[in-house]
Amino acid sequence: MTLYLGALALLYYLVLDRKVLPLLQQPLVQALFIGAILVQTVLWQLKAQLPGFPPLHFLGVTCVTLMLGLRLSLLSIPLALTLPLVATAVYQSWQGIAAPGWPDSPFYLQWLALALVAVQSYLSYLLIARYLPAHLFVAIFVSGFLNSLLCGAAFVLWQGLGQFVLAEQASTTQLSEYLLIMPLLAMPEALLNGMALTLLLVYRPHWVAAFKTD
Numbered sequence: 576m577t578l579y580l581g582a583l584a585l586l587y588y589l590v591l592d593r594k595v596l597p598l599l600q601q602p603l604v605q606a607l608f609i610g611a612i613l614v615q616t617v618l619w620q621l622k623a624q625l626p627g628f629p630p631l632h633f634l635g636v637t638c639v640t641l642m643l644g645l646r647l648s649l650l651s652i653p654l655a656l657t658l659p660l661v662a663t664a665v666y667q668s669w670q671g672i673a674a675p676g677w678p679d680s681p682f683y684l685q686w687l688a689l690a691l692v693a694v695q696s697y698l699s700y701l702l703i704a705r706y707l708p709a710h711l712f713v714a715i716f717v718s719g720f721l722n723s724l725l726c727g728a729a730f731v732l733w734q735g736l737g738q739f740v741l742a743e744q745a746s747t748t749q750l751s752e753y754l755l756i757m758p759l760l761a762m763p764e765a766l767l768n769g770m771a772l773t774l775l776l777v778y779r780p781h782w783v784a785a786f787k788t789d
Contacts, residue, residue, distance in 0.1 A: 579683035579737070586690055587649060595646050607782060608647055611639045615655035628753050629681065629734040631760055636689055637696040637723035637768045641785040642775065645697040652689045656682065681738075688733035692726045699725065700785055714776060714786055720769035727764030728757045 598604050615635055622632035640648040660678065699722045707713045731754060739750040775783050 576680040576683055579680065579687050583683065583687055583690060586687075586694070590649055590694075591646055595650065598644070598647060603782075604643070604647070607643060608651060611643060611648075612651050612655045612658065615639065615651060616658045619655060620659060627749070629684065629738050631731070631756060633760075633767055634689065634692060634723075634727060634730055634764055635768065635771070636692045637719070637726050637764075638771045638775070640693050640696040641700060641718060641772065642783050644784050645693060648693045648697075649690055652693065653686055656686055656689075684734060684737040688730050688737065691733050692730050695729055696722055696726050704785075711776060715769060715773050718785070719772035720765045723768035724761045724765035727761035730764075731757045731760055 599608065618635050619632050622630045624630040636648065636652075639651060643651070700718050703713065703718050703722070707717060735750050735753045739753065772783070776786060780786065
C-alpha cells in the first residue's frame with residue numbers, strides 16, 4: 576500500500592497546481608465536474624470480480640479527461656471512489672452498525688490504475704492533436720474509440736501488475752490469465768467512451784474542453 580500511496584502522491588504533485596481552483600469557480604465546470612463524479616461512481620459500482628483477481632468495470636475516464644481536462648479528471652477519481660464508502664459508512668452508522676475501517680491496498684491500486692489511465696488518455700490526446708488534423712472524425716474515432724480502447728487494456732495491465740507482480744500475491748500464470756481479459760474490457764470501453772464523446776461533440780461541443788474552438 577505504501578508504494579501505491581507514494582506513486583499517487585508523486586503523480587498528483589506533478590499534475591495539480593493552482594489553476595484547479597479558478598476552473599472549479601466556473602458554473603459550467605462545476606456542474607460537469609459533479610456530474611462526472613456521480614456517473615463514475617455508478618459506473619464503477621457495476622463491476623465483476625473473480626476470486627483472487629482485481630475487480631473489472633467500465634472506466635469512462637477517457638471521456639471525462641477530454642471533457643474536463645487532466646487536472647479535474649484526476650480530482651474526480653478519488654471522489655468517485657470514496658463516495659460509496661462514505662455512503663456505506665453513513666448508512667451503517669444510522670443503522671447502529673460499526674463503520675468499515677480504512678480502505679486497504681486494493682482501493683489504492685484501483686485509484687492508481689485509474690489515475691494512470693487518465694494520464695494516458697490525456698497524453699494520447701496531445702499526440703493525436705499534434706500529428707493528426709483537427710477533424711470531427713479524428714476526435715471521435717481516434718481520440719474517443721481508439722484512445723479508450725488502449726486505456727481499457729492499460730487498466731487491466733496496471734491492475735494485474737500491481738496485484739500479481741508488485742504485491743507478489745500470485746504467480747505469473749495468474750497474471751497471464753488475468754491479462755486475457757483485456758479484449759473483454761477494452762472493446763466495450765471503446766464503444767462506451769466513443770458513443771458518449773460522439774453525443775457530446777454533436778449536441779454539446781462546448782462541454783468538451785479538449786475540442787473547444789473559442
